Amino acid sequence: MIAIFDVDYRADGTAVAACVTADDWADAAPVGEYTTPIPEVAPYEPGQFYKRELPCLLAVIATLPGPPTVCVVDGYVWLGDENTPGLGAHLFNALGGMIPVVGVAKTRFAGAEPVAEVLHGATETTRPLYVSAVGVPLADAAEAVRRMHGTFRLPTLIKRVDSLCRSGRL
Numbered sequence: 001m002i003a004i005f006d007v008d009y010r011a012d013g014t015a016v017a018a019c020v021t022a023d024d025w026a027d028a029a030p031v032g033e034y035t036t037p038i039p040e041v042a043p044y045e046p047g048q049f050y051k052r053e054l055p056c057l058l059a060v061i062a063t064l065p066g067p068p069t070v071c072v073v074d075g076y077v078w079l080g081d082e083n084t085p086g087l088g089a090h091l092f093n094a095l096g097g098m099i100p101v102v103g104v105a106k107t108r109f110a111g112a113e114p115v116a117e118v119l120h121g122a123t124e125t126t127r128p129l130y131v132s133a134v135g136v137p138l139a140d141a142a143e144a145v146r147r148m149h150g151t152f153r154l155p156t157l158i159k160r161v162d163s164l165c166r167s168g169r170l
Contacts, residue, residue, distance in 0.1 A: 001022075001064070001067075001068045001069055002022045002024070002025065002068065002069065002070050002072065003021050003064065003070070003071050003072065004021070004022070004024070004071075004072040004073065004157050005017070005019050005057050005060065005061075005071065005073055005074070005159045005161065006074050006158075006162050007038075007053055007057070007074075007165055008165040008166045008168065009041060011059070013040060013041060013115055014038060014039055014040065014041065015037075015038040015056055016035075016036070016038065016168035017036045017038055017056040017059055017060035017165065018033070018034065018035045018156050018161050018164040018165035018168060019034045019035075019060045019062065019063075019064065019161065020032065020033050020034075020067070020129045020160050020161045021033075021034075021063070021064070021159055022114070025144045025147045026148065026149050028149040028156055029156075029159065030157060032064075032165055033160075034060055034061055034063045034064060034066060035164060035165065035168040036056075036059045036060040036062075036167060037111065038055070038056050038131075041055075042055070042093070046051075047079070049075070049086075049087060050090040050091075051126070053075075053087055053093060053130075054090050054094060054131075057071075058091075058094060061095075067099065068099055069099070069104070070099065070102060070135075070136065071091060071098045071099055071100070071101045071103070072102045072104060072158070072161075073085045073091060073104070074100060074103075074105070074106075074158070075087050075103050075104075076105050076109055076112045077132035077133055078112055078113065078114070078115075078134075079111070080111050080113065081097055081113055084111055086109075086132070087103070088101040088103040088118065088132060093099065097111050099133070100136035100141075101131070101133065101134050102133045102135065102136065102141040102144065103130075103131065103132040103134060104129050104130070104131055104145055104157070105130040105132075106129065106130075106154070108130055111117070112130070112132065114132065114135050115130050115131065115138075116130075116138055116141070117129070117130060117131075118142050118146050119146075120145065120146060120148065120150065120153055120155055121150055121152045121154075121155075125153065126151075127153060129153065129154075133147050135159050159161075
């Protein structure tokens, strides 16, 4: 089960964590959809985003019918080299280092390495997605993201999880 995550933070200090699951990277529709209200989130700290987001991801993971085979997060696995963990590396460690994590970011984070630039979709785009990974070779993660369903820059299931968390109610 591929689990794709996102979190929507609300002005009142709450959030909604969401996950869509798929059996294959090329799936056009999710197999499952899950949302979890987060009644209180940690404040944002520059360079420490994982402190805010990781508890939300773990809360929605706890609602899944079983452990995922791979997790996809909105962001980076590494913030510098492989000694500077980002959200994805922190999630990988929180899951016992047993479940690969793929980070898919929409904007470039200076210094984040290793990262692969992936052009996704059939439309002519020059704006890549930035893919990073832990627990799986980066080339394999990049190819998996490239294979994801959708004709636009953002794959269908990544757009779906974003919409799901934004529309979720507390």
